[in-house]
Amino acid sequence: MTLSSQTKNLLKVHQQVNVNIEPNAGWRDLPIGGVIPQAGTATQFATGDWRTIRPVWSKEKCINCHRCWLYCPDMSWISENGQIQGVDLTYCKGCGICANVCPAKVHAIEMHPEDNFKDDEVVKEG
Amino acid sequence: MALPDLAKKPQRFTGGHRACAGCGFPVTIKIILQAAENPVVVGCATGCMEVTSTIYPYTAWRCSFIHTAFENAAATMSGVEAAYRSLKRQGKIDKDIDFIAFGGDGGTYDIGLQALSGAMERGHKLVYVCYNNQGYMNTGIQRSSATPRGANTTTTPAGTHLPGKPQYPKDLTAIMAAHGIPYAAQASMSHWNDLYRKAQKAFAVDGPAFLNVLSTCRLGWATAPEDTVDVAEGAVQCNVWPLFEVENGKWKLTFKPKKPLPVADWMKQQGRFKHLFQSDNTELLESIQRQVDEDWQRLLELCGE
Numbered sequence: 001m002t003l004s005s006q007t008k009n010l011l012k013v014h015q016q017v018n019v020n021i022e023p024n025a026g027w028r029d030l031p032i033g034g035v036i037p038q039a040g041t042a043t044q045f046a047t048g049d050w051r052t053i054r055p056v057w058s059k060e061k062c063i064n065c066h067r068c069w070l071y072c073p074d075m076s077w078i079s080e081n082g083q084i085q086g087v088d089l090t091y092c093k094g095c096g097i098c099a100n101v102c103p104a105k106v107h108a109i110e111m112h113p114e115d116n117f118k119d120d121e122v123v124k125e126g
Numbered sequence: 127m128a129l130p131d132l133a134k135k136p137q138r139f140t141g142g143h144r145a146c147a148g149c150g151f152p153v154t155i156k157i158i159l160q161a162a163e164n165p166v167v168v169g170c171a172t173g174c175m176e177v178t179s180t181i182y183p184y185t186a187w188r189c190s191f192i193h194t195a196f197e198n199a200a201a202t203m204s205g206v207e208a209a210y211r212s213l214k215r216q217g218k219i220d221k222d223i224d225f226i227a228f229g230g231d232g233g234t235y236d237i238g239l240q241a242l243s244g245a246m247e248r249g250h251k252l253v254y255v256c257y258n259n260q261g262y263m264n265t266g267i268q269r270s271s272a273t274p275r276g277a278n279t280t281t282t283p284a285g286t287h288l289p290g291k292p293q294y295p296k297d298l299t300a301i302m303a304a305h306g307i308p309y310a311a312q313a314s315m316s317h318w319n320d321l322y323r324k325a326q327k328a329f330a331v332d333g334p335a336f337l338n339v340l341s342t343c344r345l346g347w348a349t350a351p352e353d354t355v356d357v358a359e360g361a362v363q364c365n366v367w368p369l370f371e372v373e374n375g376k377w378k379l380t381f382k383p384k385k386p387l388p389v390a391d392w393m394k395q396q397g398r399f400k401h402l403f404q405s406d407n408t409e410l411l412e413s414i415q416r417q418v419d420e421d422w423q424r425l426l427e428l429c430g431e
Contacts, residue, residue, distance in 0.1 A: 036180070039187060040187065042179070042185055044142065045142040070129055071354075073145060079130065079134075082133060083130070090142075091142055093148075094147060095147035095352060099352065100352040
């Protein structure tokens with residue numbers, strides 16, 4: 001069986017969910033009022049597997065305007081010390097907003113079908 | 127503030143939420159939360175934002191978050207803010223905290239209006255944000271009092287009997303301004319700088335503030351996911367969604383299109399208006415344009431332009 005490294009990564013992210021809930025937990029085990037005690041647990045839910053097209057970023061063309069970072073609804077563009085580092089495919093749903101808001105003259109982001117990446121990342125199990 | 131600097135501030139809304147690809151409201155939340163300097167407590171009315179960001183046991187919020195029913199986000203946050211003021215007076219809390227109530231247009235224009243009106247009238251120091259996607263999108267695209275005239279929704283289906291929603295949307299920002307609150311403003315997710323500045327002002331005022339922010343719903347508006355920002359921009363450029371603020375009773379236009387586009391240009395971008403471009407609906411299209419022009423003129427007068 002072969003799995004792309006990305007699929008493996010997504011599986012790993014899904015398995016990490018340990019938000020105080022065991023698979024066989026009953027209602028008595030849940031916090032009163034359905035409180036979620038930790039903040040930001042959605043980061044453990046990978047929405048990247050919704051994606052059918054993938055943003056591909058050119059570091060050379062990028063002018064670091066951060067419009068992709070701003071208008072990404074899934075907080076997928078990574079910025080460190082004011083520099084765009086690339087896109088986090090764990091959450092990217094492939095909406096294509098980033099490629100659209102990237103200034104036309106810059107054109108640093110292109111959307112490509114996910115199928116194009118299948119061969120790149122196939123790894124052998126075991 | 128420049129965007130690379132804005133990105134240096136830690137984000138309080140994470141990825142991994144279950145909103146549609148190309149949804150507008152996460153961008154609205156991002157810009158508003160980046161403008162808050164203090165820790166925030168968020169209360170959220172039932173709606174897309176609440177449902178997709180807090181599917182148990184996941185939450186996309188890195189701040190305190192309270193889920194309330196559809197109608198009472200403003201009432202819940204009034205109580206939280208009153209408790210905070212009491213604890214502060216007693217010396218049990220010393221830090222400054224900002225309070226935000228989020229609601230969609232259904233939870234704000236319709237169902238939550240009395241709670242919102244009450245909170246504004248009592249003068250609680252909180253920011254109420256309506257992320258306005260012009261319909262009940264979470265429950266399957268029903269019409270709300272924010273839905274534009276002519277829009278096809280599941281409760282105003284365009285067909286032989288009805289050319290979409292028969293009524294014009296109500297002007298909630300003006301209704302909120304009429305409460306005499308220190309700050310009420312209308313903004314769009316497409317004009318981030320304007321929205322960011324308005325959010326800063328809303329957090330700074332000593333009293334209630336109201337922000338009405340246009341946030342594209344690509345599903346309900348029937349637009350391509352990548353066009354989310356363009357469509358919100360289009361609404362501003364054709365004066366359907368003017369950007370203005372009312373500060374202590376003074377109306378001010380914050381953006382004026384150089385040459386306003388015809389409303390039809392904006393409508394052509396969206397599937398929910400496609401029936402209006404059939405020959406028997408030209409009259410309706412013209413009357414919508416006349417209404418938009420009249421509203422714009424009235425706004426210009428209010429703003430002393």
